[in-house]
Structures are given as structure tokens and as C-alpha cells.
Amino acid sequence: MPEPIRVMLVDDHALVAEGFRALLAAHFDIVAVVNDPLRAVDTFRELRPDVLVLDIAMPGRSGLDVAREVLAEWPTAGIVMLTMHGQHSYVKQALGLGVRGFVLKLADVENLKSAIREVARGDRYVSPESRAAVSHPHPHLSRRQLEILRMIGQGLTTADMAERLNIGLKTAEYHRQNLRHILGLPSHAAVVRYAVENGLTE
Secondary structure (H helix, E strand, O other), X not given: OOOOOEEEEEOOOHHHHHHHHHHHOOOOEEEEEEOOHHHHHHHHHHHOXXXXXXXXXXXXXXXXXXXXXXXXXOOOOEEEEEEOOOOOHHHHHHHHHOOOEEEEOOOOHHHXXXXXXXXXXXXXXXXXXXXXXXXOOOOOOOHHHHHHHHHHHOOOOHHHHHHHHOOOHHHHHHHHHHHHHHHOOOOHHHHHHHHHHOOOXX
């Protein structure tokens, strides 16, 4: 019998993480469940699992940050990221880092099992719900929202945007905050990084 795939789970919600453990334990060797994203890289370094399953949106440190550090040290590491609806904007960023798996967090567990197996083999798995984001990374953004995202990438302030768009300061701030919400990003700095990494600075 082949050795079971060794899997490490990282999710800041303990009940969710334990739920995934229960669903996957019959099929994989769950070597660790980590609820603190600040401990994720050290735990990965210690255990070197075949596949790291990461929640994207976590307080203190996002799944993208964890993936970036892991892949900087182990470029061939197998990583599957769990996304929620509205977080498709992360897909292109993560694939650019070298992440090979994407699964919608509320999808059928069979999707996650397939992703773990594909990634462990060195292949890529993107769930059907996220595939459109790979070829069309901004389908959910309007023309105005893309314009604002480019301005953010160029380093313009809210006042600069209000002047350029000939709108009020409060309206410009609303557009900025709404864009962050649509992208599912945790901070303004993350929006700036997203714009830069996706070439939206011209």
C-alpha cells in the first residue's frame, strides 16, 4: 500500500479546522492542525507535509503571506488554498506565487480531496467556481472600480482620486472602501499590493 498523503491544515477557526480534519482523516494522514497563522511556517518547516491546506483570510497573517514565505523557502511545496465567495481576486496572485490548488471553502469535500491528491502529484487543481478568475481575473469589477484600483496602484490619495474623478471626498473614500470589500482584502495596503501584482499601475 502507498504511504498516505501527509496533510497540514491551517485555519484560524478551530471548529472549522477540526471539521476538515474529521472529513479528511479517513483518506489522508493529518499531521497537524494549526489555528494560529503566525505558527504556520514554523510548523511546516518542522513537519514538511506533502500538502499544506491554507485558509486565505486569517487575522494577523493572511494565507497568501504564509504561502509566500513557504514557497520562498520550498518552491515546490504543495499548497491548496481555501477561498470564500468573493475572494476570486486572490487566485491569480496565489498562482503567481506558485500555489497549485484552489478550493471554495463551502464546496463539497470531494473537491478538497481531489485538490489534495492532484497537488500531491505535482499537478494543479482549481475548483470550477474559481476557474473563471484564472483567465478573467477581474470579471467582478466595473469600469469605474478598475479605474479606482489603478489609481490606488499609482499611489494616489483619496483626495487625489476625488479631484481626478470630480467627485466628493466622501464618495471617493466610499469607492475605496467598497473596492477593498469586493476584493475581499484585509487592508488598504493589501489593495495596493494587489494592484501592483496585477499590473494595474499604469
